[in-house]
Amino acid sequence: MLLIPCPHCGPRAEIEFSYGGEAHIARPEEPDELTDQEWSDYVFMRRNPKGVVLERWVHAHGCRRWFNAARDTVTYEILAIYPMGQNPPELPEPRYL
Amino acid sequence: MVEDFLRQSPLSHLALAASGRSQRAEEDGVALAERPYRTVITLRGQAEDAVFVEAIQRALGLGLPRKVGQVSGDPRGREILCLGPDEWWVTDAADDAEPLVTSLTEAVGDLFAQVVDTSDNWFALELSGPRARDVLAKACPLDLHPRTFGPARCAQSLLAKAPMTLQQLDDTPAFRLHVRRSFADYAWRWLSDAGREYGVSILQS
Amino acid sequence: MPQSFRLPEGGLIDRARSLRFTFDGRSFDGHPGDTLASALLANGVHLVARSFKYHRPRGIFSAGAEEPNALVQLGEDPRTDPNQRATQVELFDGLSAKAQHCWPSLEVDFNQVTSLASRLIPSGFYYKTFMWPSWKYFEGPIRRAAGLGKAPRLPDPDRYDKCFAHCDVLVVGGGPAGLAAALAAGRTGARVILVEQDNRLGGSLLSAPETQIEGAPSADWVREAEAELATLPEVKVLKRTTCFAYYDHNLLGLLEKVTDHYAPYDRPAELPRQRMWRVRAGHVILATGAIERPLVFRDNDRPGIMLASAASSYLNRWAVKPGSRAVVFTNNEGGYRAALDLKSRGVDLAAVIDLQLAAEGPLSRRARDEGIPIKTGYAVTGTSGHLRLKKVFVAPLDGAGKRVFGGGEPIEADLLVSSGGWNPTVHLFCQSKGTLEWDDSLACFRPDASMQRNQAVVGAANGTFGLSSVLVEAHAAALAAADAAGFSTGGEASTAPTSVEERDFLPMREIYLVPSIKPLGQGGKHFVDQQHDVTAADLLLAMREGYRSIEHVKRYTTTGMATDQGKTSNVAAIGIVAEHLGKTVPEVGVTTFRPPYTAVTFGAFAGRDVDDFLDPERTTPMHAWHRAHGAAFEDVGQWKRAWYYPQAGEDMAAAVNREVKAARDSVGILDASTLGKIEIRGPDAGVFLDRIYTNVFSTLKVGRARYGLMLKEDGMVFDDGVTTRLAEDRYLMTTTTGGAANVMSWLEEWLQTEWPDLKVYLTSVTEQWATMTISGPNARALLAELTELDLSTDSFPHMSMAEGEVAGVKARIFRISFTGELSYEINVPSRYGLAVWQALIRVGQKYAITPYGTEAMHVLRAEKGFIIVGQETDGSVTPLDLGMNWIVSKKKDFLGRRSLSRPDMLKADRKQLVGLLTEDGREVLPEGAQLVESNHDIRPPIPMVGHVTSSYWSPNCGQSIALALVKGGRDRMGERLYAALPDRTISCTVTEPLFFDKTGERLHG
Missing domain, CATH: 1.10.10.1100 (BFD-like [2Fe-2S]-binding domain)
Structure with a gap:
């Protein structure tokens, strides 16, 4: 079970949070100008890399605020958290064993 | 004003008012009490808006805490709990929320803010006594050690499977636990059972 | 034969008290401090089990958690636990244990025939043999013959507890390393939890009384350490507690056995049997010690064969002689310790058989000086003795260690102990994804790199075996951890306990498979x-x-x-x-280590969350009334909703029919408090709702209400409800009961992540309001008796809201309808819900007011063809599929809109909502029934054209009605379809999904 650093409440147990999927998928401004394929990509397609993922979490049983996190799917280490709407900060090199 | 006898605590089926003790028995590790009808007003607004902050502080006579988890005011009287960067609870010993709702609504006026009476959305119970932290540790993943939590602090978390807003009232330690009204019976029975190994005094409401 | 193998003195047992216990029906005595294993050995009992596959007689092999053989069934149903290690079961008065996996008895086990046939059942035998016609025919008998203990048949009567804990430093293991670490960290003021699986602190020191720490017997140091830890307010010592799992971010699972060691008549009723701890530790120090490795030689499994260190433990800690005449078989210097222990405690030591070519260490020299016969360059080539070891065969080994010479010289012995080196107990470290390295000099895997942050492995667990080095290493690691946690050190606290002892087991000769006189697999088993x-x-x-x-x-x-x-x-x-x-x-390389380290009972994982606490039961303010009036309840999510109110002599159908009729004929009352409610305020509230709902809310007039549908971005219906404009910048949204939390999260998600520019605040008020719906032609007349409000249609039309008092309580009243009847939804603060409900019931008597439950509500709405999200929809249904194009705005964008024009959404054969009427109107279709086009052409594959989503008997229509999703359904009006049931088909006709009051007149009263 992860210990997730909520930007407002501090480190809290994972059971207080909900996962929000991949970060930085902006809703298209003009959906009608997208092809069906492009729209489907936006709705359905997500990356699932081994290594660092940028993802969204919400402190559902806490302050109910959303935030972004950079997490390594190999080590499960949370490398950074950063506010919605911002780009990820510079991340440390992953520590793979 | 509605007659008091028309109102019901969600624990009225337990008849606590009649059966409870006035204080914790010496041999019991914890005491449990319901605190129905306290005023709980949910306040949303922009902490960075000085006009909003000033309006609230003037209306309440209390500083508006800005850091999530901070509480200002008197835990047995009127206080403000900071629950989120733009969310607070104004709670008060008064069992009629309306005057305070009205004055807060007037205070925020046309500002981008929200004042909602949520007194009946929530149900408060108080858990106190030397083993109170041990009982809470069974239900709640928060670290309530005096080094990390204490009076004038609050946190939202879980009480077993019920969402909870928790605040510490004093160093007894005494805690006030708010769960949604429909979880009142669940929370009460859960805590009574969890406290069994330390002994639980049931107090009058 | 009372404890005839108990030594006259020594041991950490209380000889003043005797404990009576039974094993396999025979009674024995032991002492407090004993384990079941030590007490059995004290009574000369070695044979305790039959093996898993070959049913071979097995004895007590170890003295700890590593025990492979001495598994017993403890207690009687319902309080029975299978596969309990006798070596870890603390003896109590009245303990009752049984041997597992033998029939008819431990001594005579008929299933031992499998052993005679063992050459015919090698690995993979079952997979290879029982393939035809199918494994399923063989599985039952094979599983009965194989397996270990028996699970209890009755429900577990015990209570279990679970709790969270937090600390700066968690120390796992209460041996010398763990104690030194806990002391060092604890003295800094850091919050420390020390976990020990045993009932005593001390670990390996308990079995080695001669060791010295701080210039005194180590037992004194252990006692003082424990006393000091007890004085440190921030240190918690958990004995009888096993750390069984190491999860992410330094979360560790502990199992504390709280009352297992009490005699049944002594167990404190207020205490749980076991407690599971979930510890979040700032730093973790693993001081889990090491486990001795046995040598693998022919017939190395007979009762009377055990680990060398186990023999020392039984002698020293429990004052038990594990045999009368012993052979020690070792490949390392450490094995001589057991030889010296055995000799000094009066066991006749026949020989030390050492695989090493020479033994020149301090221990072996001492053994030689004491006259112990030592054969170096020798191997044990086999053993004999059926229920107990009788003979050990030894022979000289060649230089390569690959073969032996001669036929094997017999040595009479009833005890054979072996030592093949030591393995650091790296289980927890590996569970945490740490990597291992092979240490050539120690011939073992030891921790290499940590994956978790803030973790240290110390002592034997880290491959550090000398006591003095262990203490120094543990002390330093603890100080570093405390320092990193913000607790400075210095002065007294920074000195490690001293010992002169470097208890090492080196040198050793690495031979994993000890050769025998016959080829492997012949004449015996390794x-x-x-x-x-x-x-x-x-x-x-x-x-x-x-x-x-x-x-x-x-x-x-x-x-x-x-x-x-x-x-x-x-x-x-x-x-x-x-x-x-x-x-x-x-x-x-190594295989993967996974939790748990030792088995954990399911009860401990469940903790308190069983029976009544399995899931919260949420109740409405009127719940007590429903109960008092005999309501049957339906689970809707976590809510208990009144389902129907049977009167004397009524079954469910009769009660529901009566309730449904009443709501159409006079007036019914429904508890609708569970509907989700969200207060929305802000200058952009209207714009926000326009984006969320498929239809427009920004144009709604103040005081008016509108039904809305929400979609996910994939275009599928997600929730619905009525939203009312309370003021220019204020709305009140209602959601479905089950969707309330999800909708709130959904709205917050979009506001916070995608549209932070919108000025909108949301607050959930679901439980602020008790909601009661009165519905039926007399609803207006009833309400008029309890309020001053003008209820005429002109001033209070359909789809509008008014505020006023009802029964003296301030209320919000919505004139909206889910039944098709004139309806008012009355909302009052929850504390007054019951009072207002009772007032309505009291005044409603003159209109024969009838409380109706969720079942009647479902029938009423189905008569009108109103959907229920989650019943007519399942996450794959669009508004177009439901025939609700009228609610889908063409003028604005909203969530999910673009998906509605994807080609798949426009296909003519999508499942569409229709009504169904059965040919025989008395017949009610089962919900979920699949629909097919023919009732005679039944050769598979039969095309499925749809399914029934809702189906009821409609007393108002006088026949059954159903809603269904049918492929291309709207073009099938009047078509005949068949509901396929397991034994027959039901014929029905496709209709419009509307059965009652098709013009909607009744809505207006």
């Missing part, structure tokens, strides 16, 4: 995994059959997969595979 009866021959067979990866060899032979997880066998198995493949041990 057991590698005793609990799963896996032999060296099985491993070699697996490799001959092409298995190379150790993970595959493990799964094929099941070595290391028994309840002991191979604690005494894994490294030997890897060593044998490596020798055979001509690889090094590290090249073969």
Whole structure:
């Protein structure tokens, strides 16, 4: 079970949070100008890399605020958290064993 | 004003008012009490808006805490709990929320803010006594050690499977636990059972 | 034969008290401080079990958590636990244990025939043999013959507890390393939890009374350390507590046995049986020690054969002689310690058989000085004795350690102890994804790199075996951890306890498979995994059959997969595979370590969350009234909703029919408090709702209400409800009962993540309001008696809201309808819900007011063809599928809109909502029934054209009605379809999904 650093409440147990999927998928401004394929990509397609993922979490049983996190799917280490709407900060090199 | 006898605590089926003790028995590790009808007003607004902050502080006579988890005011009287960067609870010993709702609504006026009476959305119970932290540790993943939590602090978390807003009232330690009204019976029975190994005094409401 | 193997003095037992216990029906005595194993050995009992596959007699092999053989069934149903390690079961008065896995008795086990036939049942035998016609025919009998203990049949009567804990430093293991670490960290003021699986602190020191720490017997140091820890307010010592799992971010699972060691009549009723701790530690220090590795020789599994260190433990800690005449078989200097212990406590020591070519260490020199016969360069080639070891055969070994010479010289002995080196207990470290390195000098895997932050492994667990080095290492690691946690050190606290002892077991001669006089697998068995009866021959067979990866060899032979997880066998198995493949041990590598370290009962995982606490039961303010009036309840999510109110003599159908009629004929009342409610305020509230709902809300007039539908971005219906404009910048949204939390999250998500520019605040008020719906032609007349409000349609039209008092309580009243009748939804603060409900019931008597439950509500709405999200929809249904194009705005964008024009959404054969009427109107279709086009052409595959989503008897229509999703349904009006049931079909006709009051007149009263 992860210990997730909520930007407002501090480190809290994972059971207080909900996962929000991949970060930085902006809703298209003009959906009608997208092809069906492009729209489907936006709705359905997500990356699932081994290594660092940028993802969204919400402190559902806490302050109910959303935030972004950079997490390594190999080590499960949370490398950074950063506010919605911002780009990820510079991340440390992953520590793979 | 509605007659008091028309109102019901969600624990009225337990008849606590009649059966409870006035204080914790010496041999019991914890005491449990319901605190129905306290005023709980949910306040949303922009902490960075000085006009909003000033309006609230003037209306309440209390500083508006800005850091999530901070509480200002008197835990047995009127206080403000900071629950989120733009969310607070104004709670008060008064069992009629309306005057305070009205004055807060007037205070925020046309500002981008929200004042909602949520007194009946929530149900408060108080858990106190030397083993109170041990009982809470069974239900709640928060670290309530005096080094990390204490009076004038609050946190939202879980009480077993019920969402909870928790605040510490004093160093007894005494805690006030708010769960949604429909979880009142669940929370009460859960805590009574969890406290069994330390002994639980049931107090009058 | 009362405790005839108990030594006259010594041991950490209370000789003043006797405890009576039974094993397999025989009564014995032991003492407080004993384990079941030590008490059995004190009584001369070695034979305690039959093996898993071959039913071979087995004895007590170890003195701890690593025990592969001495598994017993403890207690009687319902309080019975299978596979309990006798070596870890603390003795109590009245303990009752049984041998497992033998019939008719431990001494005479008929299933031992499997042992005679063992050459015919190698690894993979079952997979290879029982294939035709199907494994399922063989599984039952084979599983009955195999297996270990029996699960209890009755519900568990015990209570279990679970709790969270937090600390700066968690120390796992209460041996010398753990104690030194806990003291060092605890003295800094850091919050420390020390966990020890045993009922005593001290670990290996308990079995080595001669060791000295701080210039005194180590027992004194342990006692003082424990006393000091008890004085430190921020230190918690948990004994009888096993750290069984190491999860992410330094979350560790502990199992504390709270009352298991009490006599049944003494167990404090207020205490849970066991407690599971979930500890979040700032820093973790693993001081989990090491486990001795047995040597793998022929017939190494007889009762009377055990680990060398276990023999020392039984002698020193429990004052028990594990035999009368012993042979020590070792490949290392450390094995001589057991020889010296045995000799000094009066066991006749026949010989030390040492695989090493020479033994010149301090211990072996002492043994030689004491006159112990030592044969170096020798091997044990086999053993004999059926229910107990009788003879040990030894022979000289060649220089390569690959073969022996001669026929094997017999030595009479009833005890054979072996030592093949030591394995650091790296289970928790590996569970946390730390990597291991092979240490050539120690011939063991030891921790290499940590994956978790803030973690240290100290002492024998880290491959540090000298006591003095252990204490220094543990002390330093604890100070570093405390320092990193913000607790400065200095002065007294920074000195490590001293010892002059460097208890090392080196040198050793690495031989994983001890040769015998016959080829492997002939004339006897070399057991590698005793609990799963896996032999060296099985491993070699697996490799001959092409298995190379150790993970595959493990799964094929099941070595290391028994309840002991191979604690005494894994490294030997890897060593044998490596020798055979001509690889090094590290090249073969290790298998994956997974929780739990030792077995954990399900009750502990469940904790308090069983029975009544399995899931919260949420109740409405009127719940007590529903109960008092005999309501049956329906679970809707976590809510208990009144389902129907049967009167005397009524079944469910009769009650629902009466309730449905009443709501159409006069007036009914429904508790609708569970509907989700969200207060929305802000200048952009209207714009926000326009984006969320498929239809427009920004144009709604103040005081008016509108029904809305929400979609996910994939275009599928997600929730629905009525939203009312309370003021220019204020709305009140209602949601479905089950969707309330999800909708709130959904709205917050979009506001916070995608549209932070919108000025909108949301607050959930679901439970602020008790909601009661009065519905029926007399609803207006009833309400008029309890309010001053003008209820005329002109001033209070359909789809509008008014505020006023009802029964003296301030209320919000919505004139909206889910029944098609004139309806008012009255909302009052929850504390007054019951009072207002009772007032309505009281005044409603003159209109024969009838409380109706959720079932009647479903019938009423189905008569009108109103959907229920989650019943007519399942996450694959669009508004177009529901025929609700009228609610889908063409003028604005909203969530999910673009998906509605994807080609798949426009297909003509999408399932569409229709009504169904059965040919025989008395027949009610089962919900979920599949619909087909023919009732005679029934050759598979039969095309499924749809399914029934809702189906009821409608007393108002006088026949059954159903809603269904049918492929191209709207073009099938009047078509005949068949509901396919297991034994028959029901014929029905496709209709419009509207059955009652088709013009909607009744809505207006």
